[in-house]
Amino acid sequence: MEVHIQLDVFNQAYLPLLDDEEHRYLVLYGGAGSGKSVFAVQRFLVRMLQKELCNILAVRAVAATNRDSTYALFRQVIAKWGLGELFHCADSDLRITCANGNSVIFKGLDDTEKLKSVTFPKGELTEVWIEEASEVSEEEFNQLDIRLRGGGSHKQMVLTFNPVSVLHWLKRRFFDREDPRARTLKTTYRDNAFLDGAYQETLESYRDADPYYYAVYCLGEWGVLGQTIFDAGKVTGRLSRLGERPCRRGEFLFETYYDEACREVLIDQGSIRFLESDSGPAVIYREPEEGVPYVVGGDTAGEGSDYSVGQVVDNVTGEQVCTLRGRMDEDVFAKQLYCLGLYYNGALLSVEANFSSYPIRELERLRYLRQFVRQAEDSYTHRLRDAYGFRTTAVTRPVAIAGLVEVVREHPEWLNDKDTLEEMLTFARNEKGRAEAQAGAHDDCVMALAIAYYSREQQSVFRKKGNVQWTHDMREDYENASPEEKRMLRKRWGEDLLT
Structure with missing residues (x-):
């Protein structure tokens, strides 16, 4: 299907991921207002229009939350791009179908039996989007990962979330070790050229009002669940300022x-x-x-x-x-x-x-x-x-x-x-x-x-x-050492001021 999308409708930080066909996992994380979920939807729509086979399963931890989040976001972008004639949105069963037969279905992980029965009119499942992935357990992720198999088409999972805890399985799986199949991208509200000015001011107001909240929820630093004995605001603030330190x-x-x-x-x-x-x-x-x-x-x-x-x-x-x-x-x-x-x-x-x-x-x-x-x-x-x-x-x-x-x-x-x-x-x-x-x-x-x-x-x-004054023990060790050892000890300790 011939559809031309202007690149200026995307935030520049995400453009390198637009045509990614290499990685199985695209991990988009960061702070509030970064536009990661919007980009995920934009990218899915482009793929549904341009690819011969692109069937998407969009999931959240609870099915009911899809209607006002993932499903609503798809409808919002379709309307903004003027693509209403190319997509049919079925509010009753939360399904969106493209004119070429590709479709996206919205489900929750709170009813796994219904998830098993998901089928697509045109071919097999090719992509999975896990919105708010930090709310999903690793076991649930594994089940989705296993489901995305078979066929000759490229399979891909997109995860979008805000970091919550440094102990979360997402950090351990995709950040503490290197998986060549995964591509990660961190963004913040500063990367969102389309962010409402008033909302940006609200986020920035937390910099002084609540430094810990600002570091975790605005800058997307890994946070902590529970009460650490260290000042979490000072720790996350320092983490956010480390950057790529020379070392x-x-x-x-x-x-x-x-x-x-x-x-x-x-x-x-x-x-x-x-x-x-x-x-x-x-x-x-x-x-x-x-x-x-x-x-x-x-x-x-x-x-x-x-x-x-x-x-x-x-x-x-x-x-x-x-x-x-x-x-x-x-x-x-x-x-x-x-x-x-x-x-x-x-x-x-x-x-x-x-x-x-x-x-x-x-x-x-x-x-x-x-x-x-x-x-x-x-x-x-x-x-x-x-x-x-x-x-x-x-x-x-x-x-x-x-x-x-x-x-x-x-x-x-x-x-x-x-x-x-x-x-x-x-x-x-x-x-x-x-x-x-x-x-x-x-x-x-x-x-x-x-x-x-x-x-x-x-x-x-x-x-x-300059030189140092040796201790009694140092002089005793020196006297008992061989000539070669004495040479090494003088080099190590420096010359004794009292000799």
Whole structure:
């Protein structure tokens, strides 16, 4: 059917999707007033007119909501484009039929039996539109996905929704992992050239009146269901301002020394280098500056946790400058932390000791210079002694978390890592009042960063220049080292001011 549509009737942001025949899933999400649902309808009408076979099933979670939303929107665009003679709209059974036989049927997922009986006069189902997809369960989506099969024509699903919760299955399925069959597009009211001026002013009024509502519902940031202990408005506001921040991603490579028994004893500091890689566990947001003291908080992968995480904080400014996050064995994590600490000027490493002390002992064996020191009770004498590593207890945990809550409230601009910020949105109090990650979420980044800020008191807050004064333990290690090890230790620590 020869129908010519002027491109200026579409919002420019959506034009690249107009002729998409490659992807099975088109995921249109964002804030209110962005025009995503209108574009979906415009695109469906063009396809119904131009394609030989285009039968659409438009669904919402509840069937009754279609009449005043999806069905009404189709009728509105048909009237606006003057296509009334080419489309027949049947209000009684919510069906729209094109003059060439293609049609669209509107159904709800609250009556699956009726959904199974849907048939089209002209051929098979070719496309599915899920409006307000965030209201649909993943199981319901899967059933629709399975239904869209067979035949020789291209099958496609279009999802339109506003992000609600960072724990939603939509985020996990289409954003937390890469599916080559899916194409996503985020838009906001700022992308809608046809938006009513008064409505635009209403949306923008929330920027100051309710920053959290503005970030989630106007700017389309992933929100949170329930009450996070962190200021959700500050977190989502920071997320919306991150944009495409310049950073380097990769991992540390190194060589090690071996003793006479072929045991690995030290990492050669001179061999450490950062290899850039798109899949690397380390993300550098700010390179180390000469003389600046840094603190690294570490959280090992334990029960209910998939990731080992290191968070680097500039101890002068408080800024989060690097994140190490990945699934790795404990010895690998320890060596990456070792390199990370040296990379950031011999940073203070404060690694959580609850689940396993192996990374701490490995750092000690490798003779890492500075680890966080806590008071621990000797299991034999019951006397207090110094021990490496941060231990999460009923006393230290709430204090560390409270410190991070204050950082988020007072200095959200310090935070640069998207994964960390999103974890904060799912860190809430349970029914017993304990602050923890919600079911299905992680807390590795949050806890590592809380540990880093908690440990800052053991690190200097002043820039260091020139040589340093070694401690007694450092001099003792130096005297017991081999000539090659002494050379490496001087390079690592700097020359002792007292020698």
